[in-house]
Amino acid sequence: MKGMKRPILIHPDPRLKKVCAPVSDLSDDLRRLADDMLETMYDAPGIGLAAPQVGVLDRLIVLDCEKDETKPPQPMVMFNPEVLSSSEDLNTYEEGCLSIPEQYAEVTRPAAVRVGWLDRDGNPQERDFDGLWATCVQHEIDHLNGKLFLDYLKPMKRQMITRRMQKLKRERARA
Numbered sequence: 001m002k003g004m005k006r007p008i009l010i011h012p013d014p015r016l017k018k019v020c021a022p023v024s025d026l027s028d029d030l031r032r033l034a035d036d037m038l039e040t041m042y043d044a045p046g047i048g049l050a051a052p053q054v055g056v057l058d059r060l061i062v063l064d065c066e067k068d069e070t071k072p073p074q075p076m077v078m079f080n081p082e083v084l085s086s087s088e089d090l091n092t093y094e095e096g097c098l099s100i101p102e103q104y105a106e107v108t109r110p111a112a113v114r115v116g117w118l119d120r121d122g123n124p125q126e127r128d129f130d131g132l133w134a135t136c137v138q139h140e141i142d143h144l145n146g147k148l149f150l151d152y153l154k155p156m157k158r159q160m161i162t163r164r165m166q167k168l169k170r171e172r173a174r175a
């Protein structure tokens with residue numbers, strides 16, 4: 001089902017620093033939110049989006065890290081996602097975030113993770129992720145705990161990017 005685009009919050013915003021609440025009842029409203037988030041993510045375009053980024057403090061993320069445009073999209077909707085185990089191997093990717101537009105930095109995370117979640121029908125799922133999928137799912141789950149990729153950077157770099165975002169927000173507010 002096609003969702004409706006929602007505005008994406010830009011860092012710094014207190015809603016991006018909150019720990020989100022677990023979802024207990026998969027209502028139609030929550031499924032609609034998931035559809036809206038997928039629409040918002042594809043439109044941006046991005047490969048992942050967490051509910052707090054559209055101002056909803058529920059544990060819900062969506063992602064699609066299929067970069068090959070000749071292959072069908074692989075939209076994933078995860079309620080209450082949880083990292084169950086992580087590899088000792090690490091991987092460094094240049095990360096970005098739809099709430100921190102056009103800013104990128106290298107972040108090192110476990111190279112592979114096993115994740116558990118509830119799908120859109122409320123059924124428990126479990127799967128191993130590696131490569132870009134592993135980075136993305138960890139980045140999105142971080143959002144549900146009020147954590148941004150900036151929090152992995154040295155304070156100087158974090159402050160520099162935050163100041164750029166404050167400026168961007170002032171410019172957008174004036175426009």
Ligand code: NI
Pocket residue numbers: 096097098099139140143
């Ligand atoms: Ni992000």
